[in-house]
Amino acid sequence: MTTAPSTSTEEAPKPPAPASEKSAWAGLRPLVLRLHFYAGVLVAPFLLVAALTGLLYAASFQAEEIVYDHELTVPVGDRKLPVSEQVAAAREAHPEGTISAVRPSPEADATTRVMLSGIPGVDPDHTLAVFVDPYTAKVRGELEQYGSTGALPLRTWIDEFHRDLHLGEPGRLYSEFAASWLWVIACGGLVLWFSRRRALRKIRGTSGRRRTLALHGGVGVWAAAGFIFLSATGLTWSTYAGANIGELRTSLGQETPSVSAAAAGEHAGHGAAGGTAGDAAHGVGLDKVLAAARAEGLGDPVEIVPPADEKSAYVVRQIQRSWPEKQDSVAVDPASGEVTDVLRFDDYPVLAKLTRWGIDLHTGNLFGLVNQIALMALALTLILLILWGYRMWWQRGRGSAFGRPVPRGAWQQVPPYVLVPLLAAIAVLGYFVPLLGIPLAAFLAVDIVLGEVAHRRGRRTYGSGTAAR
Numbered sequence: 308m309t310t311a312p313s314t315s316t317e318e319a320p321k322p323p324a325p326a327s328e329k330s331a332w333a334g335l336r337p338l339v340l341r342l343h344f345y346a347g348v349l350v351a352p353f354l355l356v357a358a359l360t361g362l363l364y365a366a367s368f369q370a371e372e373i374v375y376d377h378e379l380t381v382p383v384g385d386r387k388l389p390v391s392e393q394v395a396a397a398r399e400a401h402p403e404g405t406i407s408a409v410r411p412s413p414e415a416d417a418t419t420r421v422m423l424s425g426i427p428g429v430d431p432d433h434t435l436a437v438f439v440d441p442y443t444a445k446v447r448g449e450l451e452q453y454g455s456t457g458a459l460p461l462r463t464w465i466d467e468f469h470r471d472l473h474l475g476e477p478g479r480l481y482s483e484f485a486a487s488w489l490w491v492i493a494c495g496g497l498v499l500w501f502s503r504r505r506a507l508r509k510i511r512g513t514s515g516r517r518r519t520l521a522l523h524g525g526v527g528v529w530a531a532a533g534f535i536f537l538s539a540t541g542l543t544w545s546t547y548a549g550a551n552i553g554e555l556r557t558s559l560g561q562e563t564p565s566v567s568a569a570a571a572g573e574h575a576g577h578g579a580a581g582g583t584a585g586d587a588a589h590g591v592g593l594d595k596v597l598a599a600a601r602a603e604g605l606g607d608p609v610e611i612v613p614p615a616d617e618k619s620a621y622v623v624r625q626i627q628r629s630w631p632e633k634q635d636s637v638a639v640d641p642a643s644g645e646v647t648d649v650l651r652f653d654d655y656p657v658l659a660k661l662t663r664w665g666i667d668l669h670t671g672n673l674f675g676l677v678n679q680i681a682l683m684a685l686a687l688t689l690i691l692l693i694l695w696g697y698r699m700w701w702q703r704g705r706g707s708a709f710g711r712p713v714p715r716g717a718w719q720q721v722p723p724y725v726l727v728p729l730l731a732a733i734a735v736l737g738y739f740v741p742l743l744g745i746p747l748a749a750f751l752a753v754d755i756v757l758g759e760v761a762h763r764r765g766r767r768t769y770g771s772g773t774a775a776r
Contacts, residue, residue, distance in 0.1 A: 336502060342493035345750065346488055348700070351693045353485040354492075357692070360469035361537075362686035365671050365679045367462040375459050378450060379539040383415045390419065390593045390611075396444040397421035397437040406613055407434055409593065410457070410626070412441040413608035422452060424426050433463070455674060456628060479546050480742065483672030486541035487548065487743040493527070493534040500524040516702035523695040530688045537685065537729040543662055548740045555739075561658035564638040565652040571643070590614070590641025596621045599639045599646050606633065614641050620648075628672035632663065 372379065390411050398406070404423035412419045419441050422434040429435050429451055436452040436459070439445070453463040471478030503524075510521040542548040556562050593611060600609060600623035612622040624636035634652035639645065655663070666674060671679040721729070737744015 313753075314643060335705065335725060336499070337733045338721055339495050339498050343492060343499060346492050346495070349695075350488040350697065351494065352496070353481055354489060354689060355693050356472070356512075357469070357482055357485040358686045358689040360472075362515070362603065362683055362690075363465045364462070364469045366669060366687065367680040369676070370678055370714050371459055371462045374461055375450065378438040378448040378459075379418060380416050381418055381440045381442065381447065384440075387412060387441040388444050390597055393419045393439045393441055393444050394421050394593060396446060397439050399424075400446045401426075401435070401437055401449065403427070404435065408613075409611045411597065411611070417441075418447055420452070420457065454625065456670070457626075475544070480533045483545035483548060484742045484746075486538050486545060487740050488538075488746075489541075490538035491743065493531045493538070496524065496527050497531050497619070501530055502551075515751050517700055519695050519699050519702060523692055526688060527692050528696075531690070533681075533685045534689065537669060540665040542740065543665060547742060551739045556658050556662075559658065561656040563659040563662070564650060564655060566622060567648040567661065568615070568619050568622050568638050568640050569647070570618055570638075571640045571647050591639075591644040595644040596623060596639045599623075599644055600637050603635075603639060603646055603649055606625045606636055607680065610634075625652075629675050630673055632667070632673075634663065647680060684725075 343533040390409065393411075394406070394409055397491050398421075401423060404426040406421060407421045407424040410420040410422070418438040421437045421439060423437065424434050426435045430453075433453045435449055436457070437449045438447045440447055450459050451463070452459060453466070458466055467473055470482055472481060510518060512527055513521055537575035543552055553562070596611060597609070600611075604622060605625055608626050610624055610626050612624070614621055620638040620640050622636060622638055625633035632652060634655075636650045637646050640647050652660070667680060669671040669682075671682050674681075733744070733747065737747060
């Protein structure tokens with residue numbers, strides 16, 4: 308759930324009861340309400356940007372196919388030419404740069420991509436993809452490409468906008484901050500919604516602020532699982548939390564494996580007459596390398612990576628991210644054309660598989676168009692929840708100004724046997740997710756200081772709704 312559910316008479320924290328009469332939840336609920344309110348208000352702008360840009364990204368897959376139809380598709384011919392001839396045509400048109408990978412035409416009407424690195428004017432982190440007709444070897448165009456999914460300029464621009472607002476590494480903090488807090492807001496909203504009396508959850512027959520609250524809570528409950536998933540998977544490749552998750556996976560022996568690209572010892576350094584390291588014509592050449600990979604069961608789509616140096620092998624890997632995923636890879640000796648190493652996706656550690664599936668589901672690859680529509684629906688839902696949250700806050704101020712925030716001091720009502728373990732859990736979680744832990748610690752510190760200032764002025768109350776703003 309998301310932003311700014313403010314308090315009303317039926318949901319405002321009650322005056323503190325005697326310790327003997329208070330349950331753990333009675334003390335904890337005001338704290339959850341205050342955290343949900345402030346997290347919603349302060350994080351909502353970041354979530355709104357993430358939702359809008361995420362909506363654009365989910366739609367970019369279909370847009371890319373329309374915008375770049377000429378480069379991506381060809382009329383179906385009688386027989387595809389050898390991959391080596393297609394690559395030679397691309398090199399003739401673009402002799403500059405180095406071949407970094409080749410993606411043979413995966414379908415009857417699809418072009419072959421020849422990726423070139425080190426091209427002047429192309430981002431060093433990107434490649435220039437040359438699109439070749441597999442039936443005629445004619446070059447149909449060239450476009451800058453980014454990432455393992457082969458994002459072309461339109462999707463690359465939207466992807467970077469969603470990830471870092473085109474601000475580079477500092478900009479990635481916005482998306483990590485949003486992902487760090489989204490699950491907290493969603494879980495807090497779930498707890499608050501199910502703790503309300505059933506009669507107060509109804510939408511039908513309500514109006515005003517109560518209706519907005521019912522819409523915000525009811526829709527949020529259905530979408531909460533999706534928000535928690537997006538938050539968790541988004542953190543896996545974030546800057547700080549992602550690094551901690553990677554270290555944890557490494558310590559557990561659950562990192563993503565890779566095929567060994569070392570050539571066979573007795574052949575290393577030989578058979579290079581056909582080209583130099585990094586050249587697609589190195590050693591036995593692309594056609595025999597691809598045939599060796601096919602013999603090991605690697606079906607389309609695949610990517611062929613030439614040897615990095617004279618002691619390295621070709622690497623052929625499957626690149627299908629849709630279900631069922633194809634992620635097998637092999638290494639092929641450039642001198643003999645023999646397979647020197649095989650890595651099957653079935654042999655990946657459990658966490659490596661879950662990470663792969665999670666990322667591909669998050670980015671809309673795993674289930675194709677259905678996946679992308681679901682992501683767009685989640686993004687639209689998040690936008691609505693944010694707007695409803697701010698509307699509730701406004702309605703609490705009787706339509707002329709935003710209402711008062713939830714009274715401070717709620718944490719002091721939590722029983723010690725609940726508060727101490729809770730603080731310990733938050734400290735551990737804050738260490739692994741610093742853009743959750745650091746802002747939360749800052750919020751608590753400011754809250755305590757402001758509470759003490761109010762106390763010294765004789766204005767501090769707990770849960771009465773009259774605390775100074």
